[in-house]
Amino acid sequence: MRITVIGTGYLGATHAACMAELGFEVLGMDTDSEKVAALSAGLPPFYEPGLADLLRRQVNSGRLRFTDSYLDIRAFTAGAPAVHFLCVGTPQRPGADSADLRFVERALDDLIPQLTASGLVVGKSTVPVGTAERLAARIGARAELAWNPEFLREGFAIGDTLAPARLVFGVRTARAERLLRQVYRGALTRGVPLVVTDLATAELVKVSANAFLSTKISFINAMAEVCEATGADVTQLAQALSHDPRIGGQYLRPGLGFGGGCLPKDIRAFLARGNELGVERTLTFLREVDAINLRRRARMVDLTREQCGGSFRGKRVAAWGAAFKPGSDDVRDSPALSVAASIQLQGAEVTVYDPKAVDNAHRHFPELGYADSALEAATGADVVLHLTDWPEFQELDPALVGAVTTRRRLVDGRNTLDDQRWRAAGWTVRALGRPDRTVRAKAVGRFRGPVLSRPPDRSAPPPRRP
The missing domain is CATH 3.40.50.720 (NAD(P)-binding Rossmann-like Domain)
Incomplete structure (x- = not known):
């Protein structure tokens, strides 16, 4: 199995490095050529504890590489089952509260021509409910879509990826579930809870x-x-x-x-x-x-x-x-x-x-x-x-x-x-x-009443009158 990661921001770069750590051959894709050059040299463009060492180790192993061209995806996945993780950002839309999905949609549109029927596109980005169904219709018969939300905490992202608290697979078919189980077989073998849903x-x-x-x-x-x-x-x-x-x-x-x-x-x-x-x-x-x-x-x-x-x-x-x-x-x-x-x-x-x-x-x-x-x-x-x-x-x-x-x-x-x-x-x-x-403390100092060092014992009998 080959894995591609579309988008190499905080989520994507971490996910790509961790998938390579699990033994997969991974290709990270980003349209930012400067970011791709830095990642290819083993230099993450942000700080996350442990990521720089992990990234360098996997780049040097040859299991992890990066590209700024979608055309490289087809050659990378030729002749092997492929799982494509969408890790593109969904920022707040300028001037509104809603999520800006343009980057996800653009990434998917650029990925679609490189897909084969054996491929599985897996969304990890945080999106409004209903987005996945719309993206699945956009893909059509070229490939299948599943959703595998991320739960990363900044500062703990590597541990949260390699040893997650839980896994969630949103799938439509048994085949999609089977492929995702292959990706996460190590975590599932260790007993990480899994919820399979729509x-x-x-x-x-x-x-x-x-x-x-x-x-x-x-x-x-x-x-x-x-x-x-x-x-x-x-x-x-x-x-x-x-x-x-x-x-x-x-x-x-x-x-x-x-x-x-x-x-x-x-x-x-x-x-x-x-x-x-x-x-x-x-x-x-x-x-x-x-x-x-x-x-x-x-x-x-x-x-x-x-x-x-x-x-x-x-x-x-x-x-x-x-x-x-x-x-x-x-x-x-x-x-x-x-x-x-x-x-x-x-x-x-x-x-x-x-x-x-x-x-x-x-x-x-x-x-x-x-x-x-x-x-x-x-x-x-x-x-x-x-x-x-x-x-x-x-x-x-x-x-x-x-x-x-x-x-x-x-x-x-x-x-x-x-x-x-x-x-x-x-x-x-x-x-x-x-x-x-x-x-x-000043207010307490002005208080002239009695000071109790501990509450009175309500269970003790009342004193006898003389």
Whole structure:
């Protein structure tokens, strides 16, 4: 069996390298000749832990190669069963919430002349439900179409491909299922759960998963808003909720919210598709999920302004983080950069540092300042912002950072720094969804009533009257 991968962006490059790692001969196809040249040299055009080594190893083995010409596909697959994976991006349509399917459609149209009847086209891109049926009609009798949605997490993409949590095959025939079982035989032998279903359900699995994860993140951030109004602590609330096996702790992390190239655009596209299907009222909650997520960014700006005395004019702000999440250099819809840019527009001088995403951030936000280290970014700062929770930031010495700042003020947008450790070094620490402990301590100090070190024992008998 030969495998081709159409589109070598984040999904496609990772999938191609992993398929070669499984022993298949793989041809990656992309119309971007510069990207093809880099991949052919074993250089991924983005950061993903472990991918550079895997890519170089498979290119050097001869099992993996890349091309910018669709004509090479027919020669590569001649005389052998072929599975063609569509891994083309589906960004948000400009000026609308719906998914832009032009790239998928164009890629398929260019692939169709190279197909043979023995070929199987497998969609992995995230698309609105109903797209696969339309694409199958576009292919006609030239080949068969199946859908095998991806569930990659940036920062964990290789493991998610080689050892997935589950596999979903949307198929029309037993032959399509059989070919996909051959592709994933290693994972299936190890007992990875498999769901075989129709095309529409396979499409819905991906968007439903993203909608659920987005809702879970926004739920705990909605609780953060309640905590800020009541003086409660959202991190302790989340910890208590996570012990309920029906809820669990994954994605129940309060903070600055989600971003990247998947969750935001996918829930908006799901809403748009719901409107087209006449079930817009069913998915209305996703609009509030999106709104809660965006409000966390605005609240982070407000908290920072408070720490700057009510105005950003003439203030210097250090922004630790630019990628939308650690383990990635992806800055698409990054909450960190959204906050940094908003503060800069309101008059502050903002300096950004990120272990991997500075170059990408600079391309998208050239007006911001950039540093080569966390300490350099913090030098002369009136306030330090923790915006992307890279492990590097948790390991910093608060005293060492405090020695280079103008004032020791920290706003933790990810709730992952040890606030007690920073306070012990003389820092004022604020965080999303958590009370101002300095203010609360002063309020407790003014209380003149009795202080109970522990709750009274309600089971003990009442004292006898003399």
